[in-house]
Every structure is written in structure tokens, then in C-alpha cells.
Amino acid sequence: MFTVSCHCGQRVQVRPSKAGATIECESCGGCFSVPSLGEMKRCQQRDEPILGQSIGPVETATDNQLSEIPSSFYVHFCGEIGSTGRVSTTAIENYSGVVVDAIDTVLSETQTGDGFELMVSLAVLPGATRLMQIETEPTDSDENDGEARQNVVNRMTQRIESVAVPDVQDGPVAFLVYRRINSNPCTKIGIKPFSLYQNEIEKRGIDEALMRAAKLVDPSSEKSPQAPKWWNAWCDRLRQLVSKPSEQEEPPPTAEEKFQEVGAWIEYTEELYASTSDAELKRLLRKSPFELALHVAVAARHARNEEFENAIEAYSGAIGLAPECAPLLGRRGWYHLVAGNHQAALSDLNRAIELAPFAPWFYFHRSKIFSGLEAWDPSLSDLDTAIRWAPREPAFRFRRAEILLYQDHGTRAIDELNQILQLDPHNGASHAMLGWLYQQEEQRDEPRALTHLERAIELMPGAIAPRLHRSMLYTSQNKFALALDDCDKAIEIEPAEGQAHALRGRILQMQSEFNEAIEACNRAIELGVDTPAVFLTRGFSYAATDRRDLALADCHAVLELDPENPIALHLLGSLSLQQGELETAMEALTEASRLAPQWTEPREQIALLHRMNENPQAAIEEQSALIEQEPEQPAHYVNRAFAHTQAGNHDDALRDYQRACELDPENEHIFFLRGCFFMDRQEDELALEDFNRTLDLSGVYDDARLRRAAVLMRLKRHDKALEDYEKLIEKFPDDPYAYSGRAYAHQMQGDESAAEADIDRLAEIAPETAQEAAIQSLHAKVNRLESEERYDEAIGVAEEIIEMAPEHTAGYRLRGWIRWYTEQHVEACEDYTRLLEMTSEQPDADLLSSRGQVYAEMGEWNLAMEDLDAAIERSRTEGLHQVLAFALNGRAFALAGLDRMEESDRDYQESVSLCPTNAWAYYNRGIVLYQRGDHDQAKRLLHQALQHDGPPLTQRKRQRANAVLGRLNGG
Known part of the structure; x- marks a missing residue:
């Protein structure tokens, strides 16, 4: 039903079949025409008032004039529609609405000043057959542009023929659409519906004439002309129900016919009293309390005003007068269901089904009661029966699809919805549900989902659900602008739709628009959408804006609603970790991992917690399990490398870094981390390679540039280091680290004034670091003076x-x-x-190594061994390869002094393998062998000592090496 308003404000309830009809307003006495079906549907979808078109008062017969013809109307022409008709009411209304939109679209694109009438007569027949006639007639004979009108007809034909037709059985269903363009009011239409077939219609009746025209019957067959079925036939039937049997010699009506006639009488009665005032209805009922029609009219009035308890009471009065009337029992059962009294509804519907087992809507309504009890089998059984009696009613199949979804039978639900679209290609609700279904994991098909959602939005422009589903689809595709557009449109249609605000918040959070996301979530919660998802979105946004207390409050709100929500537990663990509450973090993350064992992120953080708790072995085990689960994920290898480094398993750490680089050779961060690893091990050349690779992949990786500069300084490539520091200062003119490094580089180049200028600049921008920078500058000066x-x-x-x-x-x-x-x-x-x-x-391994080597040079072998043993142990644990190489060289020298040559040779070989450019290792070994009389080997090693410079020999050691070589050469 539609509510149409007269210009005086009086509101009238009209059925879809009244589209285009002329109605007299009892309030003002004027007449107005009901808008087209398509226009009424559009207004209803947009929640806009439906306004009738005023055409003045109805002229009386005494005036010898006809009523003015509306300039626009829709008329259902022939063919029974409804659940048991040739096509469902929903399907034909959806189809005719799309056709009307197509007609109006073509007319809106038409630019002509000539007036003309247009009538589209359209019949849908079995076998997806369409029979259409579009006729125009000029209303101004002086300006008749037939070519322009023919162009309109051609374009309109093309548009309408592109529209899929619904499934029709047993005969034609026809309607006509009338439009009068650029013309004055008139009282006569110049075009007849299906004018091409008028002779056949008059001769054979509309059904057979249209079937013959569509070539769906054999034209050679001859049948007797159909006798017209007059509207008052149902009145005769009704009289048979309430009075003694008629004496007419005709077969008694079947139960189905009686049911239909009673239903028609109820509808007629509701329309008859629709304009009667409430007070008048009450007066009439008091005057005639046993008048069945008045009870029905009062019940309909209460139902229309959503006064369901009063409607039930009125229907009870009607049923008291006609206790065996199944339509009345069915109506009361329906309103019991609406009012939430399921037991009473079930009782009425059971009785109605006993009296009219062929009435499909009774089964449909009863299935809703069973669904509310989650009694799916009886609910499906009722729907199966309803579909058997009305196989072309989309509502029954749609409900069956919903129940199949409750039972997780997504594939069967899709089949059901596709059957609906065969019956009713323009069923927006089915398109919307298919669009949602094709987004689900089991049936995911994004192109199909988008196609169905776009069609649903086209058919139901005022519906929110398909827009929100499309927004979700766009969000999953990271098309955030399109997703936000759909959300904003949904909010424009219905500002109080909380789900739209909630989804908008999620999209904004994913775009890092955290403050706007918080506002959207707040609005959603105000509107009653206080779901875990909304609190999580807001919680993540609070966390991202460093409002941890509010984020934690949202986490706890989620866990109150859903104690086993792994995402909330993960966020709680992450926030607790940031606040140093390691025990709480471990508990939350462990539970999140238990609930979502395939989710790797909580387990990554559990491994981090193990490292923070100085338990690297547990971290290694956690990361190894993750690698087994996702062997191609480079981050797992990097994180295990951290744990191996902490545990002192440096070779294992290096293997993990190398595997991560192999898996993701374009990831600059992995190369940076491996470069830091090499730098910490004092393997500067390898570190330099990785920092170069990092900057090749991303020229803006500033930490890599800063680290590379430090490595270049250690490699004494001061010019190159200075270039990096200059670039950093150019980009970050207030960065103290860059100035400190550049001061060091200037000092190493002997440019003390430039170094002092950088120190002075540091004192301005970071006074707390100025002394440290001055010390580093003097450190560099010491290095330079030593090199000289x-x-x-x-x-x-x-x-x-x-x-x-x-x-x-x-x-x-x-x-x-x-x-x-x-x-x-x-x-x-x-x-x-x-x-x-x-x-x-x-104790510092490097200090122990240095003092131990000094002791060795002094001949204090035991003191040297004590320091060097400790240095070697710490170096191995900490992965300090260069320190280890130097300490091994010192211990080899001390072991030789203790005459433990086999052990000494072992340490020497390992030292050289770790640092083959260390001149001191060859020197020490050469002196030992010279003292033991192995002059050939000593000579070779001392020559190597003089050639290497990583590090080089001191001045005195060079002099001593040359002196020994001189003696060996007979000098």
C-alpha cells in the first residue's frame, strides 16, 4: 500500500493497482491523480511524501463533460498476479517499475516543444516472451514532428527490450503506461491499448489475442470467444457463503474459490471504509455490532495505524461472527506475530491452515514462528509447502535462502537466490544478498559481489544495506575513497544508521585518520551500535594517537561483550607491552594465540616478550614454530635472528638474515638490519655492502646513511663519510648525530676549525650532547695523530x-x-x-683483550691467559668477530710463551681466518717462529706483517720486524 497526499493535506491509502487513477478527496472535494507506480516507489525508497497531482473537481454527468485525463498514469491491463497468479506481484511491480524508469528517462532526454501523447502497451508472456506496442499521437496538429516522435519510440523500444522479463506462466500479464508531453489538459485519450490487436481482443478476449500475437498458440486453432468475467461475480459467491445456497444451476465453488472470494471481499471492505473517519466507524459499529464488514474495517484501520493489539481485538470480534473464516484467522495470526504473541499466532495459523491448506501465506507466516524458535526443519517444511502452492512467489524463496544461511548452507542459499532472479530479475533484495554472500570466505567472488551490489543499488537507491556491503567490499580492496562515498551516501539517506557510522570509523582508521575514526565510532555507539567491532576500531585509533588508557578501556569493553575475542586480547597485550606490564602482556597474548592459532602476530610478540625476559631460547622456539607455519615469511627469520643474536648463536643469526634477504631481496629494512648485525660484529666491509644495498633500494633511508657514515669512518674513508654527513645535515639541519659525526670526520681530515664549528652548532641545538660531541672530536684527533x-x-x-x-x-x-x-x-x-x-x-671484551695482549707482550703469560680467556668467551657470546680475532692472536702468543704450541697454532689459525688483514697476527707468529728457529716460516710471516694494514704494525713493531728480516737475510 502507498500513502498519497492531496494538495489539501488529506492522506489516502492506495494499492499499487491504483497507480495513474483519479481519486476524489473527501476532505476538500477536489480530485487528484495517483502518481505512476515507479514514482511512488521512488518516493517511498527516499522516504519522501507521495503527492497526488491536482486536476480539479470531478465533473458530474449533468455537466455533460468528462473528467480530465491525468497526464501520467500506469494501469494493470490483464492477467492475474499474486502468489498463486501468473506472476508474483513483487516480480511484476519490480519489472514495471524498471520499465517506467526507462520510459521516463527517455522522455527526460527528449527535447521537443511539440505536444504529443505516448502509450506503451506491454505484455509479458510465458517463455520469457515480451509483446510491446509503443504509440504516439500529436496533440497539436499544426506542429507535428513525426520524425522526432519516432526517434523517441526507437530509443524507448531499445531501452525496454534491454530489461529482463520476469517468469510468467499460463498466460499474459499486461500493463500500459501513459504520458502526455508538452500538452494542455484534455478529457479524451487519442490512443487505445494494444490497438494493433483490437479486433482479435474483441473477438477472442485479451488473453488469447495476446498469446496469438506472440505466436504462442497455433493461429489455426479456433476456440469459442471468452465470456467476460464481471467484477460482481465474487459478490454472488460471497452471498452463497452467508446465506442459503443459490438456486442457480452452476457448479458449487471450490474451497480455493471460496477462499479467494472471501479474501477479495475483505480487501473490498477495507477499501470501502478507508476514507471513513475513526469516529464514524466507531459509531457505525456501535449501531450494528453484528455487521461483519464493520469489524473488518475497524481491524484494518487499527492495523494501518500500527495499533496491533486493537487490531487483534477487532479481528477477534469478526471471527466471533465468522469462526470458520480462514482469511480472518490468518490476519489475526499475523498481527499476533507482529505483536510478539507467538503462541496465539501459532494457534490461529494452525487453524487457518486446517481450514485452507492451499493458502501459501499461512505457511509462510508460521515458518517465521518456527524460525524464531530456531526450529529450522519445520520452518523449512512450511516454506517448501508454501512454494509448492505458489512456486513463483519470491518472498517464500527469499526466506528459505535466509534460513539456509542460518544453517551455514551458503551454496544452497545462492542457488535459491538465483532461482528468485529467474522469476524476478529485478529483485533488489536478492541482488543485495548475493552481493553480500559473494563477499564471504567460502563463496568469495569479488567481481560477482560487485555486480550484484551495483544492481541492488540501482534497483533500490534508497536502501542502505547494499551500499554498506559495497563499502565493505571496497574496503577489503583498499579502495577507501569509494568505500567512504558509499558510507556517506548511506548516512545521507539515514543519518541515524549506526552501522554506517561504525563502518565509516573502520575505513578512517585504516586510512590512519584516527581522530575522525574516533568521532565516527562515538556516533555509532551513541546510536546503539556498541558492538565489539566498534570498540576495537576506536581502541586501535586511541592506541595510534597515544591515548593508551582510553584504548585499554575499549579493550576491556570488548572483552566484557566477548571474553574470547582474540583481536581485543592482542591489542590488550600490545598496549600492556608498551607500558612495560610484561606479565599482563604475556597472559593476554598467549590467550589470543590459543584462540587464533593460525594468527602469527600475537606469537611474534610473545617471542619479543621472551627476549625482553632474557629468555632467547623460548623466543627461538616460538619463531621456529612460526617459520614452520609460514616458511616464506621473511619477518619470522629476522625476528629469530634477533633471538639467536641474544643467545649468542651468531652463525645461526646470520643464516636467518641471509634467508630473509633471499625471500625478500627488495626489502631495504632487512638489509639495514643485517648491516647493523655486521657492524656490531665489526665486519665493516660486509656492513658497508648492506647499507649500500639499503640506500640503493630506498635513497631516503636516513638511519642507513648515518650508519654507513660511521662504518666509512671506521674504514678510514673519511671523504665518503663526510658526503653522507653533509646530506644528512642538508635534510635535517638540527640533527645532533649528523653534526657530531661530521665533526669527527673533519677532525680525522685535520680540519680542526670545521670540527670546532660543528661542536659550536651542537652546543646551540642540543647542549646536552655538546660535551659528548667534543669528546668524540678529540677522539678523532687522537686517531689522526696516532695514524701520523x-x-x-x-x-x-x-x-x-x-x-x-x-x-x-x-x-x-x-x-x-x-x-x-x-x-x-x-x-x-x-x-x-x-x-x-x-x-x-x-667487563668489556675489548678491554680484556687489550690488557691481555699487553700482559703477553710483557711476558706475564698467566695474567694474559686469564684476561684473554675471558675476552674470547665474551666475544663469542656477543658475536664480536674482530675482538675475537685480536684476542685469539694474543692468546696464541701467550700459549707459545707457555710452550703450548699445538694450542697456540690452533688459536693463530682461527684468528687469521677471522681477520686475514691483521698484521699483528703475522708479526707475533713470525717472532715466535724466529725465536724457535723456524726461520723460513718466520721470514714469510714477517713479510706478510709488513704488507697488511688491518690494523697495521706500530712504528716499533715495523722496526723490529725489519731488523729480524735483516738478520735473516744476512744483513
């Missing part, structure tokens, strides 16, 4: 550092190093001992 063998000056600079920062280790380390290199062994040992006392909690 200006040892006394280098010691003086080191003592400047000690005086500047006596608590700082750098000055003592530098002075001890220079003293060692100048063979001031006792003084060097004092500096190293002081350093080890300053770092007693965690």
Missing part, C-alpha cells in the same frame, strides 16, 4: 679528555691504547685496569 705516529701529542689529547670528563671512559681508553702502541706497557695496564674497574659490572 705523533704519539706524544695523541697522549696529550687523551689527557685533555680525561681532564674534561674524568668519569668518561674514552680518555683512559685512548691513553691506554697509545701507551700500548708506544710499548709503555706498565702505564697501559694501569689505564686498562682503571677502565675495567669503572665497568666492573659487565
Whole structure:
């Protein structure tokens, strides 16, 4: 039913079949025409009022004039429609609505000033056959543009023929659409429906005439002309129900016929009293309490006003007068169901089905009661029966599809919906559900989903659900702009639709528009959508904007609603981890992993927690399980490499880094991490290769540039390092690390004024780092002076550092190093001992190695062995390959002094394999072999010592090596 308003404000309920009809308004006495069916549907979808077109009062016969013809109307011409008709009402209304839209679209594109009438007569027949006649007639004979009108007909024909027809059985269903364009009001139509077939229609009746015209019957067959079936035939039948049997000699009506006639009488009665006021109806009922029609009219009035309890009471009064009337029992049962009284509804529907087992809608309504009880088998059984009696009614199949979905039978639901579209190709609800179904995991087919959702939106422009489903589809495809457009349109249609706001929040969160996402979620929650998904979206947005307390509150809100929500547990674990609440984090993440064992992210964080808890072996086991689950995921290997490094399994860590690089050779971050790993192991050439690769892949990876500059400094490629520092300062003019590094580079190049300028700049932008930078600059000066063998000056600079920062280790380390290199062994040992006392909690492997080598050079073999054993152990644990190489060289020298040559040779070989450019290893071995009389080997090794420079020999060691070689060469 549609509610149409007169210009005076009076509202009238009209059926779809009244589209285009003229109605007299009882309030003002004027007349108005009901809009076309398509227009009424569009207004209803947009929640807009349906306005009748005023045409003035109806002229009386005494005026000897005809009523004015509406300029636009739709008329159902022939063919029974409905659940048991030739086609369902829904299917023919959907089809005619699309046809009317096509007609109006063509007319809106037509630009002509000439007036003309247009009538589209259209019949849909069995076998998906269409019979159409489009006629036009000029209303202004002086300006008749037949060519323009023919162009309209051609385009309209093409449009309509592209529209799929519904399934029709047993005979034609026809309707006509009338439009009057650019014309004055008239009282006579110049075109007849199906004018081409008028003779056949008059001779044979409309059904056979149209079937013959469509060549669906043998034209040679001759049948008697059909007798017209007059409208008052049902009145005769009704009288037979309420009075004694008629004496007419005609067969008694069947039960189905009686049921249909009673139903028609009820509808007629509802229409008859539709314009009667409430007060008048009550007065009439008081006056005639045993008048069945009045009880029916009152019940219909209450139902229309959604006063369901009153409607039930009125229907009870009617049933009291006609206790065996199945249509009345069915209506009362329906309103019991609407009012939530399922037991009473079931009782009425059971009785109605007993009286009229052929009435499909009774089974349909009863199936809803069974569905509410989740009694799926009886619900499906009722739907099967309803479909058997009305196989072309889409509503029954649609409900069956919904129940199949409840039972997780998605494939069968799709089959059901496709059958609906065969019956009714323009069924928007079926398109919408198929669009949703094709988004689900089991049936996922995104192109099909999009096709159905677009069609649903076209057919139901005012419906929200298909827009939201399409928005979800676009979101899954990362088409966020399109997804937001659909959400915004849904909100425009229905501002109070909470689900649209919730989805909008999710899209904005995925776009990192966190504050807007929070606002959208707040609005959704205000509108009653307080689901876990909304709280999670807001929680993630709060977390991203560092509002952890609010994010935690949303996590707990989710877990109150859904205690086993793994996403909320994961977020809770992540937030607890950020706040240092490691026990809470481990508990939440472990539970999330248990609930979602295939989800890797919680387990990655569990592994991180193990590392934070100094349990690298547990982290390795967790990462290994993840690698077994996802062997092609490079992140798992990188994270296991972190754990292996923590556990001291450096070779295993390197294998994991290499595997990650193989799996993702274009990922600059993995190469950066491996470069850091090499840098920490003091394998600077390998680190340099990885940092170069990182910057090749991403020229804007600033951490890689900063690290590369530091490596280049260690490799004494100061010019190249300076280039990197210059680029960093150009990009980040206030970066203290870049200035500190550049000051170091300037100092190493001997440009002390440039270094001082950088230190002064540091004092301005980061005063807290200025002293550290000054120390680093002086450190660089010591390195430069040492490389120039200006040892006394280098010691003086080191003592400047000690005086500047006596608590700082750098000055003592530098002075001890220079003293060692100048063979001031006792003084060097004092500096190293002081350093080890300053770092007693965690002795530095490099310091132990350095003091141990000094002891070895002093001949203090046992003291040397104690320091060097500890240095080697720590170096192996920490993966310090260069420190390990130097410590092994020192221990090889000490072992030789203890005459443990086999062990000494083992350490020497490992040292050289780790650092083949270390001149000191060849020198120490050469001196040992020279002292033991193996002059040939000694000579070869001392020559190698003089050639290598990683690191090179000190001045005195070079002099000593040359002196020994001179003696060996007979000099």
C-alpha cells in the first residue's frame, strides 16, 4: 500500500493497482491523480511524501463533460498476479517499475516543444516472451514532428527490450503506461491499448489475442470467444457463503474459490471504509455490532495505524461472527506475530491452515514462528509447502535462502537466490544478498559481489544495506575513497544508521585518520551500535594517537561483550607491552594465540616478550614454530635472528638474515638490519655492502646513511663519510648525530676549525650532547695523530679528555691504547685496569683483550691467559668477530710463551681466518717462529706483517720486524 497526499493535506491509502487513477478527496472535494507506480516507489525508497497531482473537481454527468485525463498514469491491463497468479506481484511491480524508469528517462532526454501523447502497451508472456506496442499521437496538429516522435519510440523500444522479463506462466500479464508531453489538459485519450490487436481482443478476449500475437498458440486453432468475467461475480459467491445456497444451476465453488472470494471481499471492505473517519466507524459499529464488514474495517484501520493489539481485538470480534473464516484467522495470526504473541499466532495459523491448506501465506507466516524458535526443519517444511502452492512467489524463496544461511548452507542459499532472479530479475533484495554472500570466505567472488551490489543499488537507491556491503567490499580492496562515498551516501539517506557510522570509523582508521575514526565510532555507539567491532576500531585509533588508557578501556569493553575475542586480547597485550606490564602482556597474548592459532602476530610478540625476559631460547622456539607455519615469511627469520643474536648463536643469526634477504631481496629494512648485525660484529666491509644495498633500494633511508657514515669512518674513508654527513645535515639541519659525526670526520681530515664549528652548532641545538660531541672530536684527533705516529701529542689529547670528563671512559681508553702502541706497557695496564674497574659490572671484551695482549707482550703469560680467556668467551657470546680475532692472536702468543704450541697454532689459525688483514697476527707468529728457529716460516710471516694494514704494525713493531728480516737475510 502507498500513502498519497492531496494538495489539501488529506492522506489516502492506495494499492499499487491504483497507480495513474483519479481519486476524489473527501476532505476538500477536489480530485487528484495517483502518481505512476515507479514514482511512488521512488518516493517511498527516499522516504519522501507521495503527492497526488491536482486536476480539479470531478465533473458530474449533468455537466455533460468528462473528467480530465491525468497526464501520467500506469494501469494493470490483464492477467492475474499474486502468489498463486501468473506472476508474483513483487516480480511484476519490480519489472514495471524498471520499465517506467526507462520510459521516463527517455522522455527526460527528449527535447521537443511539440505536444504529443505516448502509450506503451506491454505484455509479458510465458517463455520469457515480451509483446510491446509503443504509440504516439500529436496533440497539436499544426506542429507535428513525426520524425522526432519516432526517434523517441526507437530509443524507448531499445531501452525496454534491454530489461529482463520476469517468469510468467499460463498466460499474459499486461500493463500500459501513459504520458502526455508538452500538452494542455484534455478529457479524451487519442490512443487505445494494444490497438494493433483490437479486433482479435474483441473477438477472442485479451488473453488469447495476446498469446496469438506472440505466436504462442497455433493461429489455426479456433476456440469459442471468452465470456467476460464481471467484477460482481465474487459478490454472488460471497452471498452463497452467508446465506442459503443459490438456486442457480452452476457448479458449487471450490474451497480455493471460496477462499479467494472471501479474501477479495475483505480487501473490498477495507477499501470501502478507508476514507471513513475513526469516529464514524466507531459509531457505525456501535449501531450494528453484528455487521461483519464493520469489524473488518475497524481491524484494518487499527492495523494501518500500527495499533496491533486493537487490531487483534477487532479481528477477534469478526471471527466471533465468522469462526470458520480462514482469511480472518490468518490476519489475526499475523498481527499476533507482529505483536510478539507467538503462541496465539501459532494457534490461529494452525487453524487457518486446517481450514485452507492451499493458502501459501499461512505457511509462510508460521515458518517465521518456527524460525524464531530456531526450529529450522519445520520452518523449512512450511516454506517448501508454501512454494509448492505458489512456486513463483519470491518472498517464500527469499526466506528459505535466509534460513539456509542460518544453517551455514551458503551454496544452497545462492542457488535459491538465483532461482528468485529467474522469476524476478529485478529483485533488489536478492541482488543485495548475493552481493553480500559473494563477499564471504567460502563463496568469495569479488567481481560477482560487485555486480550484484551495483544492481541492488540501482534497483533500490534508497536502501542502505547494499551500499554498506559495497563499502565493505571496497574496503577489503583498499579502495577507501569509494568505500567512504558509499558510507556517506548511506548516512545521507539515514543519518541515524549506526552501522554506517561504525563502518565509516573502520575505513578512517585504516586510512590512519584516527581522530575522525574516533568521532565516527562515538556516533555509532551513541546510536546503539556498541558492538565489539566498534570498540576495537576506536581502541586501535586511541592506541595510534597515544591515548593508551582510553584504548585499554575499549579493550576491556570488548572483552566484557566477548571474553574470547582474540583481536581485543592482542591489542590488550600490545598496549600492556608498551607500558612495560610484561606479565599482563604475556597472559593476554598467549590467550589470543590459543584462540587464533593460525594468527602469527600475537606469537611474534610473545617471542619479543621472551627476549625482553632474557629468555632467547623460548623466543627461538616460538619463531621456529612460526617459520614452520609460514616458511616464506621473511619477518619470522629476522625476528629469530634477533633471538639467536641474544643467545649468542651468531652463525645461526646470520643464516636467518641471509634467508630473509633471499625471500625478500627488495626489502631495504632487512638489509639495514643485517648491516647493523655486521657492524656490531665489526665486519665493516660486509656492513658497508648492506647499507649500500639499503640506500640503493630506498635513497631516503636516513638511519642507513648515518650508519654507513660511521662504518666509512671506521674504514678510514673519511671523504665518503663526510658526503653522507653533509646530506644528512642538508635534510635535517638540527640533527645532533649528523653534526657530531661530521665533526669527527673533519677532525680525522685535520680540519680542526670545521670540527670546532660543528661542536659550536651542537652546543646551540642540543647542549646536552655538546660535551659528548667534543669528546668524540678529540677522539678523532687522537686517531689522526696516532695514524701520523705523533704519539706524544695523541697522549696529550687523551689527557685533555680525561681532564674534561674524568668519569668518561674514552680518555683512559685512548691513553691506554697509545701507551700500548708506544710499548709503555706498565702505564697501559694501569689505564686498562682503571677502565675495567669503572665497568666492573659487565667487563668489556675489548678491554680484556687489550690488557691481555699487553700482559703477553710483557711476558706475564698467566695474567694474559686469564684476561684473554675471558675476552674470547665474551666475544663469542656477543658475536664480536674482530675482538675475537685480536684476542685469539694474543692468546696464541701467550700459549707459545707457555710452550703450548699445538694450542697456540690452533688459536693463530682461527684468528687469521677471522681477520686475514691483521698484521699483528703475522708479526707475533713470525717472532715466535724466529725465536724457535723456524726461520723460513718466520721470514714469510714477517713479510706478510709488513704488507697488511688491518690494523697495521706500530712504528716499533715495523722496526723490529725489519731488523729480524735483516738478520735473516744476512744483513
